[in-house]
Amino acid sequence: MNLYGLVVFHHVASTGSVTKAAELLRISQPAVTAHVRNMASELGFALLAPKGRGIFLTEAGERLAGHAARLYALQQEIDRDLADYRTGAAGELRLAATSLPANFLLPKLLSVYRETCPDVLVSLLTLNANEAMESLLHYEADAAIIGGGAPDYPGLCKQLLGEDELWFIAAPTHPYAQRQVAFEQLMQEPFIMRESGSAAREQLLALCRVHGTGAPRAALQVSGVHESLHAAAAGIGLTLVSSLEASAAVARGELVRLGVKDLELRNAIVLFTRENEALPPAANHFVQLLLHDAAAC
Incomplete structure (x- = not known):
């Protein structure tokens, strides 16, 4: 069955006129008549009968008109949905x-985004850096935002969104609180280590390689920044975190920032997308908002 023929028949049935249907569809009257004639021939029923100067629907035509109206409504719904x-x-x-970024960058932007796109289904996975990029490569995410920077990744494009500081922090009772110490001296202390694959762990180990020290002794390994902060506040050891993550606890006096001689650490926040692939429209809308916000900072 010709679906466009059903659309044509819907316009004839709803207007009661071949002429009006042709005007609405912007096709010729003979073309409308041909579509209706072909539909009737295919079905084996007369669909229209003359009525004075107009037409009326036969019983078969009435039944077909009901189906055609639903089809046309579905077509309109499809058009609206795809336009959106x-x-x-x-x-x-x-x-x-x-x-x-999941806790300190994205919530505010997602709130703004939701105001303009309330019908978009939004999901946010909080993962370590390796997991986030793997989810992007496996089409489980449209974009990945990594705090702590990340090396180039095959198949992915990287853009810098901004930077903050990295802090070594500890409980206020730690012997190095309120002191300036050398990096090598700091690495003799027990550390709260993040899980393998996390940006924070990789940053710390990279610093050890640059300074020629071994990795610090792990007093505890955790799988999240909040766990790191709580463990440090409990006096279990030192940890390396973003200033954005630790500043509130430091301001409350629950943690202290340790001064490290001749060392200032910057923490990159980067956006990854799949290389040579256009973003889906909803994701592209959000990424443009994200990039605009980063440029304004």
């Missing part, structure tokens, strides 16, 4: 992020 999808007003936004 094309503009980014509908669809899905799937983000993967490490703890820093």
Whole structure:
């Protein structure tokens, strides 16, 4: 059955006129008549009968008109849905992020985004850096936002969004609180280590390689920044975190920042997307908002 023929028949049935149907569809009257004639021939029923200067629907025509009306309504719904999808007003936004952007960067931006795109289904996975990029490569996310920077990744594009500081922190009772110490001296202390694959762990180990020291002794390994902060506040050991993550606890006096001689650490926040692939419209809308916010900072 010719679906466009059903659309044509719907316009004839709803207007009661071949002429009006042709005007609405912007095709010729003979073309409308041909579509209706072909439909009737295919079904084996007369669909229209003359009525004075107009037409009326036969019983078969009435039944077909009901189906055609539903088909036309579905076509209109499809057109509206895809138009919304094309503009980014509908669809899905799937983000993967490490703890820093997931907790301190994305919530405010997602709130703004939701105001303009309330019908988009938004999901945010909080993962370590390796997991976030793997989720992007396996099409489980449309974009990955990594705090702590990350090396180039095959198949992915990287853009710098901004930077903050990295701090060594400890409980206020730690012997090095309120003192300036050498990095090598700090590495003799027990540390709260993040899990393998996390940006924080990789940053710390990279610093050890640069300074020619061994990795610090792990007093505890955890799998999240909040666990790191709580363990440090309990006096279990030192840890390396973003200033954004630790500043509130430091301001409350629960933790202290340790001074390290001749060392200032910057913490990159980067955006990853798949290389040579256009983002889905909803994701592209959010990424443009993210990049605009980063440029304004």
